[in-house]
Amino acid sequence: MATTVIPFGPQHPVLPEPVHLTLKVEDEIVKEAIPALGYVHRGLEKLADIRDYHQMIQVCERVCGICSMIHAVCYSQAIEELMGVEVPKRAQVLRVIWSELHRTHSHLLWLGLFADAFGFESLFMQFWKIRERIMDINEATTGSRVIVSVNVIGGVRADLSPEQIRWILSEVDIVEKEVRALQDTIMNDYTVKARTVGVGVLSKENAYLLGAAGPTLRGSGVAQDMRMLGYGGYSEIDFEPVVETSGDCWARSTVRFRETLQSMDLVRQAIAKLPEGELAAKVKGNPPEGEVYTRVEQPRGECVYYIKGNGTKHLDRLRIRTPTFANIPPLLAMLPGCELADVPVIVLSIDPCISCTER
Amino acid sequence: MLFTPTVIKNLLKKPATRLYPFTVREPFPNYRGELYIDIDGCIFCGTCSRKCPSQCIEVDKNEGTWTCNPHACVYCGICRDSCPTKCLHMKDVHRKPMTERIMMVEKGEPPKPKKKAAAAEAPKAADKKAEPAKADDKKAEPATADKAKKK
Numbered sequence: 434m435a436t437t438v439i440p441f442g443p444q445h446p447v448l449p450e451p452v453h454l455t456l457k458v459e460d461e462i463v464k465e466a467i468p469a470l471g472y473v474h475r476g477l478e479k480l481a482d483i484r485d486y487h488q489m490i491q492v493c494e495r496v497c498g499i500c501s502m503i504h505a506v507c508y509s510q511a512i513e514e515l516m517g518v519e520v521p522k523r524a525q526v527l528r529v530i531w532s533e534l535h536r537t538h539s540h541l542l543w544l545g546l547f548a549d550a551f552g553f554e555s556l557f558m559q560f561w562k563i564r565e566r567i568m569d570i571n572e573a574t575t576g577s578r579v580i581v582s583v584n585v586i587g588g589v590r591a592d593l594s595p596e597q598i599r600w601i602l603s604e605v606d607i608v609e610k611e612v613r614a615l616q617d618t619i620m621n622d623y624t625v626k627a628r629t630v631g632v633g634v635l636s637k638e639n640a641y642l643l644g645a646a647g648p649t650l651r652g653s654g655v656a657q658d659m660r661m662l663g664y665g666g667y668s669e670i671d672f673e674p675v676v677e678t679s680g681d682c683w684a685r686s687t688v689r690f691r692e693t694l695q696s697m698d699l700v701r702q703a704i705a706k707l708p709e710g711e712l713a714a715k716v717k718g719n720p721p722e723g724e725v726y727t728r729v730e731q732p733r734g735e736c737v738y739y740i741k742g743n744g745t746k747h748l749d750r751l752r753i754r755t756p757t758f759a760n761i762p763p764l765l766a767m768l769p770g771c772e773l774a775d776v777p778v779i780v781l782s783i784d785p786c787i788s789c790t791e792r
Numbered sequence: 793m794l795f796t797p798t799v800i801k802n803l804l805k806k807p808a809t810r811l812y813p814f815t816v817r818e819p820f821p822n823y824r825g826e827l828y829i830d831i832d833g834c835i836f837c838g839t840c841s842r843k844c845p846s847q848c849i850e851v852d853k854n855e856g857t858w859t860c861n862p863h864a865c866v867y868c869g870i871c872r873d874s875c876p877t878k879c880l881h882m883k884d885v886h887r888k889p890m891t892e893r894i895m896m897v898e899k900g901e902p903p904k905p906k907k908k909a910a911a912a913e914a915p916k917a918a919d920k921k922a923e924p925a926k927a928d929d930k931k932a933e934p935a936t937a938d939k940a941k942k943k
Contacts (some may be wrong), residue, residue, distance in 0.1 A: 484845060487843070487845075488843075488844075488845035489845075490845070491845035491846070491866060491868050491870075492845065495866075553796075555795070555799070556795065559798060562808045565808075569820075572820050573820040573821060574822070574824065575822070576820075576822045576823055576824040576869060577823070577824055577867065580866070580868075582824075582868040582869065582870075590873065591822075614797075614798060615798070617794040618795045618798070621794060622794045669864065688900045
Protein backbone atom coordinates (compact mmCIF):
# COMPACT_ATOMS: atom_id res chain seq x y z
CA MET A 434 0.00 0.00 0.00
CA ALA A 435 1.37 3.40 -0.98
CA THR A 436 1.86 5.98 1.75
CA THR A 437 0.22 9.38 1.35
CA VAL A 438 1.31 12.40 3.35
CA ILE A 439 -1.50 14.63 4.56
CA PRO A 440 -0.74 17.90 6.35
CA PHE A 441 -3.01 18.57 9.34
CA GLY A 442 -2.90 22.19 10.44
CA PRO A 443 -1.49 24.71 11.28
CA GLN A 444 -4.83 26.18 10.21
CA HIS A 445 -7.61 23.64 10.63
CA PRO A 446 -11.28 24.19 11.49
CA VAL A 447 -10.99 22.07 14.62
CA LEU A 448 -7.85 23.73 15.97
CA PRO A 449 -8.27 26.91 17.97
CA GLU A 450 -4.51 27.39 17.80
CA PRO A 451 -1.86 26.56 15.22
CA VAL A 452 -0.08 23.24 15.43
CA HIS A 453 1.04 21.22 12.47
CA LEU A 454 0.94 17.44 12.17
CA THR A 455 2.35 15.62 9.19
CA LEU A 456 0.18 12.51 8.87
CA LYS A 457 1.47 9.52 6.94
CA VAL A 458 -1.59 7.55 5.91
CA GLU A 459 -2.11 4.25 4.17
CA ASP A 460 -5.59 4.00 2.73
CA GLU A 461 -7.58 5.77 5.48
CA ILE A 462 -5.43 4.57 8.34
CA VAL A 463 -2.87 6.88 9.98
CA LYS A 464 0.52 5.18 10.25
CA GLU A 465 2.64 7.96 11.67
CA ALA A 466 2.28 11.53 12.89
CA ILE A 467 5.12 14.05 13.03
CA PRO A 468 4.46 17.31 14.91
CA ALA A 469 5.78 20.77 14.08
CA LEU A 470 5.45 23.52 16.64
CA GLY A 471 6.59 27.11 16.86
CA TYR A 472 3.87 29.14 15.18
CA VAL A 473 2.93 31.16 18.25
CA HIS A 474 6.19 31.43 20.17
CA ARG A 475 6.24 34.77 21.99
CA GLY A 476 9.36 34.51 24.16
CA LEU A 477 7.55 35.26 27.41
CA GLU A 478 10.22 33.55 29.54
CA LYS A 479 12.83 35.98 28.22
CA LEU A 480 10.73 38.91 29.46
CA ALA A 481 11.96 38.02 32.96
CA ASP A 482 15.13 39.91 31.99
CA ILE A 483 13.40 43.25 31.57
CA ARG A 484 10.31 43.00 33.79
CA ASP A 485 10.72 42.91 37.55
CA TYR A 486 9.42 39.98 39.56
CA HIS A 487 6.14 41.72 40.43
CA GLN A 488 5.40 42.59 36.81
CA MET A 489 6.14 39.01 35.72
CA ILE A 490 2.82 37.93 37.28
CA GLN A 491 0.96 39.71 34.49
CA VAL A 492 3.31 38.16 31.93
CA CYS A 493 2.80 34.65 33.36
CA GLU A 494 -0.97 35.13 33.28
CA ARG A 495 -0.70 35.67 29.55
CA VAL A 496 1.11 32.38 28.97
CA CYS A 497 -2.37 30.88 28.73
CA GLY A 498 -5.57 32.84 28.64
CA ILE A 499 -7.80 30.00 29.74
CA CYS A 500 -5.91 29.09 32.91
CA SER A 501 -4.42 32.52 33.58
CA MET A 502 -5.21 32.39 37.30
CA ILE A 503 -3.45 29.07 37.79
CA HIS A 504 -0.30 30.22 35.96
CA ALA A 505 -0.19 33.27 38.22
CA VAL A 506 -0.71 31.08 41.32
CA CYS A 507 2.15 28.80 40.27
CA TYR A 508 4.51 31.71 39.65
CA SER A 509 3.53 33.49 42.88
CA GLN A 510 4.03 30.28 44.86
CA ALA A 511 7.52 29.92 43.41
CA ILE A 512 8.51 33.49 44.32
CA GLU A 513 6.88 33.18 47.77
CA GLU A 514 8.84 29.99 48.44
CA LEU A 515 12.09 31.62 47.31
CA MET A 516 11.51 34.71 49.46
CA GLY A 517 10.01 32.83 52.41
CA VAL A 518 6.74 34.78 52.35
CA GLU A 519 3.86 33.39 54.41
CA VAL A 520 0.62 33.76 52.44
CA PRO A 521 -2.42 34.56 54.62
CA LYS A 522 -4.96 31.72 54.88
CA ARG A 523 -7.76 33.77 53.37
CA ALA A 524 -5.69 34.56 50.29
CA GLN A 525 -4.84 30.87 49.87
CA VAL A 526 -8.49 29.83 49.95
CA LEU A 527 -9.50 32.69 47.62
CA ARG A 528 -6.87 31.45 45.19
CA VAL A 529 -8.48 28.00 45.34
CA ILE A 530 -11.92 29.47 44.59
CA TRP A 531 -10.75 31.36 41.51
CA SER A 532 -8.56 28.46 40.38
CA GLU A 533 -11.51 26.08 40.49
CA LEU A 534 -13.74 28.58 38.68
CA HIS A 535 -11.05 28.73 36.01
CA ARG A 536 -10.91 24.95 35.80
CA THR A 537 -14.68 24.83 35.39
CA HIS A 538 -14.81 27.36 32.59
CA SER A 539 -11.82 25.78 30.87
CA HIS A 540 -13.43 22.33 30.97
CA LEU A 541 -16.78 23.70 29.79
CA LEU A 542 -15.00 25.44 26.93
CA TRP A 543 -13.22 22.22 26.04
CA LEU A 544 -16.39 20.09 26.28
CA GLY A 545 -18.00 22.50 23.83
CA LEU A 546 -15.07 22.42 21.44
CA PHE A 547 -14.96 18.64 21.69
CA ALA A 548 -18.66 18.40 20.81
CA ASP A 549 -17.97 20.71 17.89
CA ALA A 550 -15.08 18.47 16.77
CA PHE A 551 -17.45 15.56 16.15
CA GLY A 552 -20.08 17.84 14.68
CA PHE A 553 -22.53 18.19 17.61
CA GLU A 554 -22.95 21.95 17.35
CA SER A 555 -25.99 22.32 19.58
CA LEU A 556 -24.18 20.58 22.44
CA PHE A 557 -21.27 22.96 21.89
CA MET A 558 -23.58 25.95 22.26
CA GLN A 559 -25.21 24.41 25.32
CA PHE A 560 -21.87 24.05 27.13
CA TRP A 561 -20.80 27.55 26.21
CA LYS A 562 -24.10 28.94 27.41
CA ILE A 563 -23.46 27.40 30.83
CA ARG A 564 -19.88 28.69 30.82
CA GLU A 565 -21.12 32.26 30.57
CA ARG A 566 -22.29 32.14 34.21
CA ILE A 567 -18.75 31.36 35.36
CA MET A 568 -17.38 34.18 33.20
CA ASP A 569 -19.87 36.53 34.87
CA ILE A 570 -18.65 35.43 38.31
CA ASN A 571 -15.07 36.13 37.22
CA GLU A 572 -16.00 39.52 35.85
CA ALA A 573 -18.03 40.61 38.86
CA THR A 574 -15.52 39.44 41.48
CA THR A 575 -12.19 40.23 39.83
CA GLY A 576 -12.90 42.83 37.18
CA SER A 577 -12.15 40.78 34.09
CA ARG A 578 -13.63 37.75 32.39
CA VAL A 579 -10.52 35.78 31.51
CA ILE A 580 -7.27 37.44 32.57
CA VAL A 581 -8.37 37.99 36.15
CA SER A 582 -5.15 39.59 37.47
CA VAL A 583 -5.97 39.09 41.13
CA ASN A 584 -2.69 37.56 42.23
CA VAL A 585 0.10 39.51 43.82
CA ILE A 586 3.25 38.17 45.43
CA GLY A 587 2.11 37.33 48.96
CA GLY A 588 -1.61 37.01 48.37
CA VAL A 589 -4.46 38.37 46.30
CA ARG A 590 -5.72 41.89 45.62
CA ALA A 591 -9.45 41.28 45.42
CA ASP A 592 -11.88 40.06 48.05
CA LEU A 593 -15.28 38.43 48.08
CA SER A 594 -18.05 40.22 49.94
CA PRO A 595 -20.76 38.17 51.73
CA GLU A 596 -23.29 39.13 49.00
CA GLN A 597 -20.90 37.99 46.29
CA ILE A 598 -20.38 34.69 48.12
CA ARG A 599 -24.14 34.10 48.31
CA TRP A 600 -24.46 34.95 44.61
CA ILE A 601 -21.54 32.64 43.66
CA LEU A 602 -23.11 29.77 45.61
CA SER A 603 -26.44 30.21 43.88
CA GLU A 604 -24.78 30.47 40.44
CA VAL A 605 -22.65 27.40 41.14
CA ASP A 606 -25.82 25.44 41.97
CA ILE A 607 -27.41 26.50 38.69
CA VAL A 608 -24.26 25.62 36.72
CA GLU A 609 -24.11 22.20 38.35
CA LYS A 610 -27.77 21.53 37.59
CA GLU A 611 -27.38 22.61 33.97
CA VAL A 612 -24.18 20.59 33.50
CA ARG A 613 -25.84 17.50 34.98
CA ALA A 614 -28.67 17.87 32.45
CA LEU A 615 -26.09 17.26 29.70
CA GLN A 616 -24.44 14.27 31.42
CA ASP A 617 -26.41 11.66 29.52
CA THR A 618 -25.74 13.30 26.17
CA ILE A 619 -21.97 13.55 26.51
CA MET A 620 -21.54 10.15 28.21
CA ASN A 621 -24.22 7.85 26.83
CA ASP A 622 -25.51 9.25 23.56
CA TYR A 623 -25.27 6.72 20.72
CA THR A 624 -23.72 9.15 18.20
CA VAL A 625 -21.27 10.60 20.70
CA LYS A 626 -20.18 7.12 21.77
CA ALA A 627 -19.72 6.06 18.15
CA ARG A 628 -17.19 8.86 17.69
CA THR A 629 -15.37 8.54 21.02
CA VAL A 630 -15.45 5.01 22.44
CA GLY A 631 -12.36 3.02 21.49
CA VAL A 632 -10.88 5.96 19.57
CA GLY A 633 -7.30 7.04 20.34
CA VAL A 634 -6.63 4.50 23.06
CA LEU A 635 -3.68 5.22 25.34
CA SER A 636 -2.79 2.35 27.67
CA LYS A 637 -2.00 2.94 31.32
CA GLU A 638 1.65 1.88 30.84
CA ASN A 639 2.12 4.11 27.79
CA ALA A 640 0.47 7.08 29.50
CA TYR A 641 2.90 6.78 32.40
CA LEU A 642 5.96 6.06 30.26
CA LEU A 643 5.37 8.93 27.84
CA GLY A 644 4.77 11.36 30.68
CA ALA A 645 1.15 12.27 30.01
CA ALA A 646 -0.38 14.86 32.33
CA GLY A 647 -3.78 15.80 33.67
CA PRO A 648 -7.01 14.34 32.29
CA THR A 649 -5.06 12.54 29.53
CA LEU A 650 -3.19 10.62 32.23
CA ARG A 651 -6.21 10.13 34.49
CA GLY A 652 -8.31 8.97 31.56
CA SER A 653 -5.85 6.12 31.21
CA GLY A 654 -6.28 5.04 34.81
CA VAL A 655 -3.36 6.71 36.62
CA ALA A 656 -4.62 8.56 39.69
CA GLN A 657 -2.18 11.44 39.64
CA ASP A 658 -3.26 14.98 40.32
CA MET A 659 -1.04 17.75 41.67
CA ARG A 660 -3.87 18.96 43.91
CA MET A 661 -3.19 15.83 45.97
CA LEU A 662 0.06 17.56 47.06
CA GLY A 663 -2.13 20.00 48.99
CA TYR A 664 -0.39 23.13 47.75
CA GLY A 665 -1.81 26.45 48.92
CA GLY A 666 -5.39 26.20 50.13
CA TYR A 667 -5.87 22.67 48.80
CA SER A 668 -4.45 21.26 52.06
CA GLU A 669 -7.74 22.20 53.76
CA ILE A 670 -10.02 20.68 51.16
CA ASP A 671 -11.13 17.09 50.68
CA PHE A 672 -10.05 16.06 47.27
CA GLU A 673 -9.89 12.83 45.35
CA PRO A 674 -8.74 12.66 41.72
CA VAL A 675 -11.24 11.66 39.03
CA VAL A 676 -10.08 8.55 37.19
CA GLU A 677 -11.37 6.61 34.20
CA THR A 678 -9.71 3.45 32.98
CA SER A 679 -10.55 2.91 29.32
CA GLY A 680 -7.93 5.39 28.00
CA ASP A 681 -9.93 6.44 24.92
CA CYS A 682 -11.44 9.79 23.91
CA TRP A 683 -14.62 8.90 25.82
CA ALA A 684 -12.61 8.40 29.04
CA ARG A 685 -10.80 11.72 28.64
CA SER A 686 -14.03 13.62 28.03
CA THR A 687 -15.71 11.86 30.96
CA VAL A 688 -12.81 12.77 33.26
CA ARG A 689 -13.19 16.42 32.30
CA PHE A 690 -16.95 16.28 32.64
CA ARG A 691 -16.72 14.80 36.13
CA GLU A 692 -13.99 17.25 37.09
CA THR A 693 -16.31 20.11 36.17
CA LEU A 694 -18.83 18.83 38.70
CA GLN A 695 -16.06 18.19 41.21
CA SER A 696 -14.76 21.75 40.82
CA MET A 697 -18.21 23.07 41.71
CA ASP A 698 -18.00 21.01 44.88
CA LEU A 699 -14.48 22.31 45.61
CA VAL A 700 -15.70 25.91 45.21
CA ARG A 701 -18.45 25.21 47.77
CA GLN A 702 -15.98 23.56 50.16
CA ALA A 703 -13.52 26.45 49.81
CA ILE A 704 -16.26 29.03 50.43
CA ALA A 705 -17.39 27.09 53.53
CA LYS A 706 -13.82 27.15 54.86
CA LEU A 707 -13.04 30.75 53.90
CA PRO A 708 -11.36 32.22 56.99
CA GLU A 709 -11.33 35.88 57.93
CA GLY A 710 -8.07 37.78 57.75
CA GLU A 711 -5.53 39.59 55.65
CA LEU A 712 -5.54 39.43 51.87
CA ALA A 713 -1.84 39.80 51.21
CA ALA A 714 1.38 39.63 53.17
CA LYS A 715 3.85 42.49 52.92
CA VAL A 716 6.71 41.67 50.55
CA LYS A 717 9.95 43.59 50.87
CA GLY A 718 13.20 43.36 48.99
CA ASN A 719 14.15 41.21 46.05
CA PRO A 720 14.14 37.43 45.59
CA PRO A 721 17.42 36.07 47.00
CA GLU A 722 19.83 33.84 45.12
CA GLY A 723 18.41 30.37 44.79
CA GLU A 724 16.31 28.02 42.74
CA VAL A 725 12.72 26.95 43.24
CA TYR A 726 10.62 24.41 41.44
CA THR A 727 6.84 24.48 41.90
CA ARG A 728 4.04 22.54 40.30
CA VAL A 729 0.30 22.99 40.27
CA GLU A 730 -2.61 21.27 38.58
CA GLN A 731 -4.03 23.13 35.64
CA PRO A 732 -7.18 22.15 33.74
CA ARG A 733 -4.86 20.42 31.25
CA GLY A 734 -2.56 18.82 33.80
CA GLU A 735 0.59 19.38 35.74
CA CYS A 736 2.27 22.75 35.18
CA VAL A 737 5.84 23.24 36.34
CA TYR A 738 7.62 26.52 37.02
CA TYR A 739 11.34 26.72 37.66
CA ILE A 740 12.75 30.04 38.77
CA LYS A 741 16.26 31.12 39.63
CA GLY A 742 16.78 34.31 41.59
CA ASN A 743 20.00 36.31 41.72
CA GLY A 744 19.32 38.85 44.46
CA THR A 745 18.11 41.57 42.07
CA LYS A 746 14.55 42.44 41.08
CA HIS A 747 14.98 40.53 37.82
CA LEU A 748 15.02 36.75 37.74
CA ASP A 749 17.98 34.89 36.31
CA ARG A 750 15.81 32.24 34.73
CA LEU A 751 12.15 31.44 34.40
CA ARG A 752 11.25 28.13 32.86
CA ILE A 753 7.68 27.03 32.31
CA ARG A 754 6.69 23.51 31.39
CA THR A 755 3.07 23.43 30.45
CA PRO A 756 0.83 20.33 30.40
CA THR A 757 0.22 20.33 26.64
CA PHE A 758 3.97 20.07 26.09
CA ALA A 759 3.91 16.86 28.14
CA ASN A 760 0.83 15.60 26.29
CA ILE A 761 2.26 15.80 22.78
CA PRO A 762 4.29 12.52 22.96
CA PRO A 763 1.18 10.61 24.20
CA LEU A 764 -0.81 12.20 21.34
CA LEU A 765 1.72 10.86 18.82
CA ALA A 766 1.31 7.42 20.40
CA MET A 767 -2.51 7.62 20.11
CA LEU A 768 -2.64 8.53 16.44
CA PRO A 769 -1.09 5.52 14.64
CA GLY A 770 -3.81 3.04 13.73
CA CYS A 771 -6.71 5.49 13.84
CA GLU A 772 -8.80 6.59 10.89
CA LEU A 773 -8.06 9.92 9.26
CA ALA A 774 -11.55 11.20 10.13
CA ASP A 775 -10.87 10.56 13.84
CA VAL A 776 -7.69 12.67 13.92
CA PRO A 777 -9.48 15.96 14.86
CA VAL A 778 -11.29 14.24 17.75
CA ILE A 779 -8.08 12.63 19.03
CA VAL A 780 -6.04 15.82 18.73
CA LEU A 781 -8.70 17.72 20.63
CA SER A 782 -8.99 15.02 23.28
CA ILE A 783 -5.66 16.07 24.88
CA ASP A 784 -7.07 19.64 25.14
CA PRO A 785 -4.19 21.20 23.21
CA CYS A 786 -3.18 24.67 24.35
CA ILE A 787 -0.49 25.54 21.85
CA SER A 788 0.14 29.08 23.08
CA CYS A 789 0.89 27.57 26.51
CA THR A 790 3.26 25.06 24.98
CA GLU A 791 5.27 27.60 23.04
CA ARG A 792 5.01 30.40 25.62
CA MET B 793 -32.35 11.07 21.51
CA LEU B 794 -30.88 11.88 24.91
CA PHE B 795 -30.56 15.51 23.85
CA THR B 796 -34.26 15.83 22.95
CA PRO B 797 -35.45 17.25 26.34
CA THR B 798 -32.85 20.05 26.06
CA VAL B 799 -33.92 20.79 22.50
CA ILE B 800 -37.59 21.02 23.51
CA LYS B 801 -36.77 23.25 26.49
CA ASN B 802 -34.72 25.56 24.27
CA LEU B 803 -37.55 25.78 21.76
CA LEU B 804 -39.93 27.02 24.42
CA LYS B 805 -37.50 29.46 26.06
CA LYS B 806 -36.41 32.92 25.07
CA PRO B 807 -33.02 33.14 23.29
CA ALA B 808 -29.99 32.87 25.61
CA THR B 809 -28.23 35.71 23.79
CA ARG B 810 -29.00 39.41 23.56
CA LEU B 811 -29.51 41.43 20.40
CA TYR B 812 -26.18 43.01 21.17
CA PRO B 813 -25.88 46.47 19.70
CA PHE B 814 -29.52 47.19 20.65
CA THR B 815 -29.54 45.50 24.06
CA VAL B 816 -26.43 46.07 26.13
CA ARG B 817 -25.84 44.24 29.39
CA GLU B 818 -25.44 46.30 32.54
CA PRO B 819 -21.70 46.47 33.26
CA PHE B 820 -20.40 44.99 36.52
CA PRO B 821 -19.28 47.78 38.86
CA ASN B 822 -15.75 46.42 39.40
CA TYR B 823 -15.00 45.87 35.73
CA ARG B 824 -11.54 47.04 34.71
CA GLY B 825 -12.38 49.04 31.60
CA GLU B 826 -10.97 52.17 30.03
CA LEU B 827 -8.24 53.86 32.06
CA TYR B 828 -8.40 57.60 32.61
CA ILE B 829 -6.62 60.10 34.78
CA ASP B 830 -7.87 63.00 36.83
CA ILE B 831 -4.83 65.10 35.95
CA ASP B 832 -5.54 67.78 38.56
CA GLY B 833 -4.92 65.24 41.30
CA CYS B 834 -1.69 63.92 39.79
CA ILE B 835 1.58 64.76 41.53
CA PHE B 836 3.70 63.27 38.72
CA CYS B 837 5.48 60.86 41.06
CA GLY B 838 5.81 58.21 38.33
CA THR B 839 4.65 55.25 40.47
CA CYS B 840 2.17 54.13 37.80
CA SER B 841 4.86 54.22 35.14
CA ARG B 842 7.26 52.11 37.26
CA LYS B 843 4.67 49.54 38.33
CA CYS B 844 2.98 49.07 34.94
CA PRO B 845 3.70 45.52 33.67
CA SER B 846 3.30 46.51 30.04
CA GLN B 847 5.21 49.78 30.57
CA CYS B 848 2.67 51.79 28.63
CA ILE B 849 2.69 54.87 30.87
CA GLU B 850 5.24 57.67 30.79
CA VAL B 851 5.31 60.49 33.29
CA ASP B 852 7.33 63.64 32.83
CA LYS B 853 7.62 65.55 36.06
CA ASN B 854 9.27 68.63 34.56
CA GLU B 855 6.84 69.03 31.70
CA GLY B 856 3.88 67.91 33.77
CA THR B 857 2.66 65.38 31.21
CA TRP B 858 1.15 61.95 31.71
CA THR B 859 1.23 59.80 28.56
CA CYS B 860 -0.40 56.42 28.11
CA ASN B 861 -0.47 54.15 25.10
CA PRO B 862 -3.95 52.57 25.38
CA HIS B 863 -3.05 49.92 22.77
CA ALA B 864 -0.23 48.58 24.95
CA CYS B 865 -2.26 48.77 28.18
CA VAL B 866 -3.33 45.35 29.50
CA TYR B 867 -6.01 46.72 31.86
CA CYS B 868 -4.62 45.01 34.95
CA GLY B 869 -5.42 48.00 37.15
CA ILE B 870 -2.09 47.95 39.00
CA CYS B 871 -1.43 51.64 38.27
CA ARG B 872 -4.84 52.53 39.70
CA ASP B 873 -4.21 50.48 42.86
CA SER B 874 -0.72 51.88 43.41
CA CYS B 875 -1.48 55.55 42.72
CA PRO B 876 -0.73 57.47 45.95
CA THR B 877 -3.27 60.21 45.24
CA LYS B 878 -5.90 57.85 43.73
CA CYS B 879 -6.19 60.02 40.62
CA LEU B 880 -6.25 57.07 38.19
CA HIS B 881 -9.63 55.49 37.52
CA MET B 882 -11.08 52.81 35.33
CA LYS B 883 -14.49 53.04 33.70
CA ASP B 884 -16.78 50.04 33.97
CA VAL B 885 -16.99 49.70 30.18
CA HIS B 886 -14.29 48.75 27.76
CA ARG B 887 -12.79 51.10 25.19
CA LYS B 888 -14.59 51.23 21.86
CA PRO B 889 -12.73 49.87 18.84
CA MET B 890 -10.59 52.44 17.08
CA THR B 891 -9.55 52.89 13.48
CA GLU B 892 -6.25 54.60 14.23
CA ARG B 893 -3.58 54.52 16.90
CA ILE B 894 -3.78 57.18 19.56
CA MET B 895 -1.72 58.27 22.54
CA MET B 896 -3.42 59.63 25.61
CA VAL B 897 -1.49 62.76 26.59
CA GLU B 898 -2.66 64.73 29.60
CA LYS B 899 -1.01 67.95 30.62
CA GLY B 900 -1.24 69.16 34.17
CA GLU B 901 0.40 71.49 36.59
CA PRO B 902 3.67 69.91 37.83
CA PRO B 903 4.22 70.34 41.58
CA LYS B 904 6.39 73.30 42.45
CA PRO B 905 9.82 72.20 43.72
CA LYS B 906 10.56 73.11 47.31
CA LYS B 907 12.25 76.47 47.52
CA LYS B 908 15.62 75.42 48.95
CA ALA B 909 16.24 72.28 46.91
CA ALA B 910 14.76 73.69 43.73
CA ALA B 911 17.89 75.12 42.20
CA ALA B 912 20.13 72.17 43.06
CA GLU B 913 17.74 69.30 42.27
CA ALA B 914 16.22 70.43 38.99
CA PRO B 915 19.13 69.46 36.67
CA LYS B 916 19.58 66.08 38.44
CA ALA B 917 15.93 65.17 38.08
CA ALA B 918 16.07 66.01 34.40
CA ASP B 919 18.97 63.55 33.86
CA LYS B 920 17.23 60.80 35.77
CA LYS B 921 14.04 61.17 33.80
CA ALA B 922 15.74 61.05 30.42
CA GLU B 923 17.05 57.48 30.78
CA PRO B 924 13.97 55.48 31.76
CA ALA B 925 11.95 57.30 29.11
CA LYS B 926 14.21 55.88 26.39
CA ALA B 927 14.11 52.41 27.88
CA ASP B 928 10.32 52.49 28.01
CA ASP B 929 10.06 52.98 24.26
CA LYS B 930 11.98 49.78 23.59
CA LYS B 931 10.07 47.76 26.12
CA ALA B 932 6.68 48.74 24.82
CA GLU B 933 7.07 46.42 21.81
CA PRO B 934 7.11 42.98 23.50
CA ALA B 935 4.17 44.07 25.63
CA THR B 936 1.99 44.58 22.57
CA ALA B 937 2.91 41.06 21.51
CA ASP B 938 1.62 39.71 24.86
CA LYS B 939 -1.70 41.35 24.25
CA ALA B 940 -2.10 39.62 20.94
CA LYS B 941 -2.58 36.35 22.88
CA LYS B 942 -6.06 35.12 22.27
CA LYS B 943 -7.93 32.13 23.72
